[in-house]
Amino acid sequence: MKPMIQLLHFGYHQAMSCIFPVAIFGTLALSGFIHIPILHRYDTVLLILIVVQYLMYRSGLETLDEIKVICVFHFIGLLLELYKVKMGSWAYPEPGYTKFFGVPLYSGFMYASVASFMCQIWRRLRMDMTGWPGLLSSGLLGGSIYLNFFTHHYIPDFRWWLTVLVFIVFWKTWIIYRVRTTTYRMPLTLAFIIVGFFIWLAENIATFFNAWKYPNQSQSWHLVSLGKISSWFLLVIISVIIVAQLKHVKANRATNALQ
Incomplete structure (x- = not known):
């Protein structure tokens, strides 16, 4: 009976952490069938998501610090989008x-929805990490991953070399999370893979509802290439590095304030 109760609690916190991602893909799906006369579809989606973010903040589902992290990821994502669409x-x-x-x-x-999920699940499951490699190695790796999304159009794609580096840099890093009174742990790299896979699933849903199109989907919808999981795997790593480092800095400040 206890494993089932634990699973239900874990599922509840996962679902609550996915409110913003679900809002995004739900809005994209519905906006394909329901049209507002004055606004285009993309404008409607933007307006709804801003309202959702505001309501989440006002209701206490997201904190001000989490909103700041989401804004950072919105900016990072837009830069990548502008470049990728141009290419x-x-x-x-x-x-x-x-x-x-x-x-x-x-x-x-x-x-930003990836960052929202990371922040939410971190707080809800009272997450910690052991074996964190530190700002220098994790920051250089995260920066290299992000840069590779831009440079692989002109020079060789280093994603697989970077993936190997991820396993080397984070091989001692474990996520500690708590469900009710029980503590669990898993390798951080496994979490990267799991989240990347679910983002790939969400991407298939989004492209099915014409949120955007890959070149091979211009005439009809096709399943997004499995190779995209590696891209989301690497993108999730950037998210975790930034969120984990910010949480680490905040924890240190709180500790110093008590001394």
Whole structure:
């Protein structure tokens, strides 16, 4: 009986942590069938997501610090979107008032939703980490991963070398999480893979509802390449590095304040 209760509590916290991602993909799905006369679809999605974020903050579901992290990821995501759309990696075919250089502003929220999930689940499951490699190695690795998303259009793609480095840098790092009174742990790299896989599933849903299109989906929808899981795996690592480092800094400040 206890394992079932633990699983239900774990599932509840996972579901509550996914409110913003679900809001994004739910809005994308519904906006494909329900149209607001004055606004284009992309503008409607942006407006709804801003309202959702505001309501989550006002209701206490998200803290001010979490909102700040989400804004950082929105900016990081928009930079990547602007570059990738320019390079023809994917496209947003529909019109929009809040669309710049072919990229709708709501797209940054898709990256921010990953940060929202990370922040929420960290707080809800009272997460800690052991064996964290530190700011220098994790920061250099995260920066290299992000840079590779841009440079692989001109020089060789180093994603697989970077993936190997991830396992080397984080091989001692474990996530500690708590469900009720019981403490569990898992390798951080396993968490990267799991989250990356679920983002890939969400990406298939989003492209099915024409949130954006890859070149091979211009005529009809096709399953997103399994190779994209590696991209999301690496992107999740950037999210975790930033969130974990911010949590680490905040914990140190709290400790110093008590001394």
